[in-house]
Amino acid sequence: xxxxxxxxxxxxxxxxxxxxxxxxxxxxxxxxxxxxxxxxxxxxxxxxxxxxxxxxxxxxxxxxxxxxxxxxxxxxxxxxxxxxxxxxxxxxxxxxxxxxxxxxxxxxxxxxxxxxxxxxxxxxxxxxxxxxxxxxxxxxxxxxxxxxxxxxxxxxxxxxxxxxxxxxxxxxxxxxxxxxxxxxxxxxxxxxxxxxxxxxxxxxxxxxxxxxxxxxxxxxxxxxxxxxxxxxxxxxxxxxxxxxxxxxxxxxxxxxxxxxxxxxxxxxxxxxxxxxxxxxxxxxxxxxxxxxxxxxxxxxxxxxxxxxxxxxxxxxxxxxxxxxxxxxxxxxxxxxxxxxxxxxxxxxxxxxxxxxxxxxxxxxxxxxxxxxxxxxxxxxxxxxxxxxxxxxxxxxxxxxxxxxxxxxxxxxxxxxxxxxxxxxxxxxxxxxxxxxxxxxxxxxxxxxxxxxxxxxxxxxxxxxxxxxxxxx
Amino acid sequence: xxxxxxxxxxxxxxxxxxxxxxxxxxxxxxxxxxxxxxxxxxxxxxxxxxxxxxxxxxxxxxxxxxxxxxxxxxxxxxxxxxxxxxxxxxxxxxxxxxxxxxxxxxxxxxxxxxxxxxxxxxxxxxxxxxxxxxxxxxxxxxxxxxxxxxxxxxxxxxxxxxxxxxxxxxxxxxxxxxxxxxxxxxxxxxxxxxxxxxxxxxxxxxxxxxxxxxxxxxxxxxxxxxxxxxxxxxxxxxxxxxxxxxxxxxxxxxxxxxxxxxxxxxxxxxxxxxxxxxxxxxxxxxxxxxxxxxxxxxxxxxxxxxxxxxxxxxxxxxxxxxxxxxxxxxxxxxxxxxxxxxxxxxxxxxxxxxxxxxxxxxxxxxxxxxxxxxxxxxxxxxxxxxxxxxxxxxxxxxxxxxxxxxxxxxxxxxxxxxxxxxxxxxxxxxxxxxxxxxxxxxxxxxxxxxxxxxxxxxxxxxxxxxxxxxxxxxxxxxxxxxxxxxxxxxxx
Numbered sequence: 036x037x038x039x040x041x042x043x044x045x046x047x048x049x050x051x052x053x054x055x056x057x058x059x060x061x062x063x064x065x066x067x068x069x070x071x072x073x074x075x076x077x078x079x080x081x082x083x084x085x086x087x088x089x090x091x092x093x094x095x096x097x098x099x100x101x102x103x104x105x106x107x108x109x110x111x112x113x114x115x116x117x118x119x120x121x122x123x124x125x126x127x128x129x130x131x132x133x134x135x136x137x138x139x140x141x142x143x144x145x146x147x148x149x150x151x152x153x154x155x156x157x158x159x160x161x162x163x164x165x166x167x168x169x170x171x172x173x174x175x176x177x178x179x180x181x182x183x184x185x186x187x188x189x190x191x192x193x194x195x196x197x198x199x200x201x202x203x204x205x206x207x208x209x210x211x212x213x214x215x216x217x218x219x220x221x222x223x224x225x226x227x228x229x230x231x232x233x234x235x236x237x238x239x240x241x242x243x244x245x246x247x248x249x250x251x252x253x254x255x256x257x258x259x260x261x262x263x264x265x266x267x268x269x270x271x272x273x274x275x276x277x278x279x280x281x282x283x284x285x286x287x288x289x290x291x292x293x294x295x296x297x298x299x300x301x302x303x304x305x306x307x308x309x310x311x312x313x314x315x316x317x318x319x320x321x322x323x324x325x326x327x328x329x330x331x332x333x334x335x336x337x338x339x340x341x342x343x344x345x346x347x348x349x350x351x352x353x354x355x356x357x358x359x360x361x362x363x364x365x366x367x368x369x370x371x372x373x374x375x376x377x378x379x380x381x382x383x384x385x386x387x388x389x390x391x392x393x394x395x396x397x398x399x400x401x402x403x404x405x406x407x408x409x410x411x412x413x414x415x416x417x418x419x420x421x422x423x424x425x426x427x428x429x430x431x432x433x434x435x436x437x438x439x440x441x442x443x444x445x446x447x448x449x450x451x452x453x454x455x456x457x458x459x460x461x462x463x464x465x466x467x468x469x470x471x472x473x474x475x476x477x478x479x480x481x482x483x484x485x486x487x488x489x490x491x492x493x494x495x496x497x498x499x500x501x502x503x504x505x506x507x
Numbered sequence: 508x509x510x511x512x513x514x515x516x517x518x519x520x521x522x523x524x525x526x527x528x529x530x531x532x533x534x535x536x537x538x539x540x541x542x543x544x545x546x547x548x549x550x551x552x553x554x555x556x557x558x559x560x561x562x563x564x565x566x567x568x569x570x571x572x573x574x575x576x577x578x579x580x581x582x583x584x585x586x587x588x589x590x591x592x593x594x595x596x597x598x599x600x601x602x603x604x605x606x607x608x609x610x611x612x613x614x615x616x617x618x619x620x621x622x623x624x625x626x627x628x629x630x631x632x633x634x635x636x637x638x639x640x641x642x643x644x645x646x647x648x649x650x651x652x653x654x655x656x657x658x659x660x661x662x663x664x665x666x667x668x669x670x671x672x673x674x675x676x677x678x679x680x681x682x683x684x685x686x687x688x689x690x691x692x693x694x695x696x697x698x699x700x701x702x703x704x705x706x707x708x709x710x711x712x713x714x715x716x717x718x719x720x721x722x723x724x725x726x727x728x729x730x731x732x733x734x735x736x737x738x739x740x741x742x743x744x745x746x747x748x749x750x751x752x753x754x755x756x757x758x759x760x761x762x763x764x765x766x767x768x769x770x771x772x773x774x775x776x777x778x779x780x781x782x783x784x785x786x787x788x789x790x791x792x793x794x795x796x797x798x799x800x801x802x803x804x805x806x807x808x809x810x811x812x813x814x815x816x817x818x819x820x821x822x823x824x825x826x827x828x829x830x831x832x833x834x835x836x837x838x839x840x841x842x843x844x845x846x847x848x849x850x851x852x853x854x855x856x857x858x859x860x861x862x863x864x865x866x867x868x869x870x871x872x873x874x875x876x877x878x879x880x881x882x883x884x885x886x887x888x889x890x891x892x893x894x895x896x897x898x899x900x901x902x903x904x905x906x907x908x909x910x911x912x913x914x915x916x917x918x919x920x921x922x923x924x925x926x927x928x929x930x931x932x933x934x935x936x937x938x939x940x941x942x943x944x945x946x947x948x949x950x951x952x953x954x955x956x957x958x959x960x961x962x963x964x965x966x967x968x969x970x971x972x973x974x975x976x977x978x979x980x981x982x983x984x985x986x987x988x989x990x991x992x993x994x995x996x997x998x999x
Contacts, residue, residue, distance in 0.1 A: 053883075099982060100981060101902060101981045102985075103835065103906075103985045103989070104909055170896045177890055177895060180935070180938075181938075181942065184938075192939065192943060195939075195943075196932070196935070200928065200931055203928055204928045210908065211912070214905065214908050215917065
């Protein structure tokens with residue numbers, strides 16, 4: 036098992052699709068799907084070979100790259116990054132398959148960009164060198180920009196500009212922080228970074244992660260991007276890319292900046308709490324399907340940040356489990372939203388309704404995912420949110436109260452979404468014919484839900500296998 | 508005439524300059540005797556070979572000259588810094604030859620075109636090796652005059668004439684200032700050699716010495732098109748034939764920046780406190796003005812001209828910092844910047860020829876889909892100018908900012924970051940125009956592609972290769988940069 040292979044398979048696949056003169060787009064698309072599946076299979080192989088009894092870095096590679104400043108190509112897997120890589124691989128398979136099935140224009144380019152995005156994201160989760168991390172971090176932006184800008188909805192150009200300027204402004208501050216931290220330590224190797232007490236450097240990282248997650252009030256780009264992107268890109272964006280930000284907090288901010296994290300805990304928690312409640316309220320008021328999912332995703336990311344900034348076992352375990360959960364939930368929800376929009380040609384809730392009639396599979400999938408999303412007891416999201424609240428309770432019961440309120444709000448917006456789509460009177464935009472999910476859609480969305488259900492039965496499958504010998 | 512001694516010449520040490528100059532004469536003579544039809548291929552092949560030859564000889568000298576030496580009676584310096592700069596100039600020249608092969612402009616002046624290109628490159632090769640103020644001025648004028656003519660080579664076209672004239676007037680003005688400054692420095696120290704100036708600086712007349720330094724800096728900043736001495740750049744870049752612009756944007760930057768660093772470090776180490784501040788101010792102005800003005804441009808060549816002004820800021824940053832790390836950063840940055848800049852203008856040239864009119868944003872519409880290779884290359888260049896992987900400029904910016912932070916000038920790095928954020932908008936504007944124009948734009952002639960321009964595509968491909976290669980294989984290039992600045996005694 037080699038971590039570089041995990042990064043290179045999708046990148047090489049993307050390049051092959053670009054360069055190879057395909058006879059028709061269907062073969063190119065099939066090849067893209069094959070690459071995504073191979074990547075997933077390789078990840079499964081990685082899990083089977085992973086020694087969970089040993090903490091620390093697994094399967095590492097370290098090659099000199101930019102030795103003048105002590106930068107190297109160093110990648111490897113921690114137990115917790117392993118699960119995020121798996122999330123990326125799984126969601127990408129769904130996204131590629133959905134894009135293939137939905138018949139996007141210029142499918143070869145489209146799917147190769149999705150694969151490129153996958154490679155960059157996995158790079159973020161596995162990079163063990165600050166600059167390499169930054170390279171992959173920035174590399175995620177390019178395919179996203181093109182994916183939204185070319186294949187997005189009518190407001191895509193404004194959405195991309197907002198998205199890129201927000202994220203680049205954040206990440207360039209991170210570049211300064213990377214440089215300052217690396218030069219002070221004399222190395223950019225994350226394994227060898229000592230603890231830094233410099234609050235400014237910490238803020239450079241924190242702002243970049245806060246924009247990408249996003250934490251309130253850095254979410255200005257989010258609604259437009261999530262609404263304008265094709266559904267499968269929104270699925271990847273909210274399911275996977277936002278997790279890169281949370282991962283950044285866990286991998287870089289916590290171990291390298293213990294003192295600044297403690298100093299800034301209250302402000303960060305305040306912002307995240309505001310984001311959690313505010314995002315939930317916005318989700319409750321959003322007029323369209325994607326708006327609800329987008330703002331709920333925003334709220335959930337803030338909950339995850341709360342869990343991370345509890346800086347204790349329970350909070351971190353909960354945050355990581357919730358990262359995986361939410362990745363699957365929002366990916367499934369965005370794909371369902373895509374399915375609904377395909378049928379009704381709109382996402383406006385006012386024009387939808389009554390879609391359950393004659394569409395049992397759609398109804399079942401949406402209700403199952405929605406119920407898990409609102410953290411019904413017994414679901415994996417419940418387990419995760421319980422851990423988060425338990426962890427943050429140690430830091431002050433007030434935070435836990437905010438979190439509990441938000442769970443109630445989550446139930447409100449999720450049930451509103453479910454009933455606005457499935458129940459109530461038949462909406463004016465809903466076609467007469469009972470067009471249930473097609474077999475392809477079932478094959479794409481149901482595996483995501485199945486993994487969620489599996490995690491609901493066995494959340495310890497992940498929580499017992501993370502943060503061994505890693506942590507502040 | 509007794510008492511006048513001709514210096515002994517080390518011809519081998521002058522080989523890059525001689526190859527280029529010889530090539531220029533051969534091309535001119537060939538153009539006289541060769542029939543019209545064969546003129547362009549022959550001239551292009553000869554000049555391409557000469558650029559390759561100059562690059563190779565400079566490379567050989569690079570590997571031989573471990574410690575620098577003075578040649579031609581101390582008028583020129585033979586060291587790795589000069590040789591690396593010559594390699595970069597020759598590389599830009601080679602790309603320019605490839606780009607200009609199908610250039611419709613100046614069609615009836617093929618011989619002159621290539622001869623002037625070669626002679627401009629020879630002038631730059633001479634310039635970067637200058638070791639005293641006279642050779643500095645001679646080299647500057649030599650390549651500048653060649654470029655003045657190249658800009659206005661199709662004299663019937665008014666914008667080209669305007670560009671040439673503007674460049675000539677403003678350029679001569681800046682040369683005059685530089686010459687005046689050199690006279691001041693000579694007057695104050697009684698020396699023209701760089702090292703001798705540094706040695707004599709202690710007893711120099713302060714006022715004239717400092718004024719001379721300032722005026723020389725102004726002259727060099729003109730050539731580097733750094734604000735506030737950039738006024739000529741947009742007009743000249745826009746008006747000149749695009750392959751010439753491509754060459755200028757790559758090679759002139761290399762020459763001006765390398766010589767600025769050499770001059771300041773070798774001749775004026777004592778005045779370091781003055782020139783670091785002066786350059787830092789120029790850096791901030793260039794970054795601010797270049798980026799802000801680029802935001803409102805609609806012509807792509809003009810936009811790239813402002814981008815080149817802002818990059819003059821990024822390039823002067825490590826010079827201002829004045830550390831060895833900065834020196835390496837400058838050279839590494841130049842390697843990928845020169846390739847990207849020439850490549851970007853090459854894509855513009857291709858589009859111009861295809862449509863037969865100047866390229867603004869609307870003209871880029873659909874380029875990405877109609878010409879996948881050129882579109883992809885342009886996108887990589889644009890993302891690279893922003894400082895996104897996989898372009899060497901990503902590491903270049905990282906390197907430059909690192910040098911600033913190491914020197915303790917985090918604020919300068921932050922200025923650079925802010926400038927980069929501003930620049931995102933217009934660089935992405937190009938990508939947006941190529942790929943995301945609303946509606947299906949089909950500007951290219953219907954019914955297939957234009958005559959295939961293999962030379963230009965090769966040029967763009969080479970530029971792309973250098974751009975991405977310098978990102979992936981950074982270490983070998985940095986070793987080269989390290990060797991090149993090893994002999995300079997940086998003030999910090």
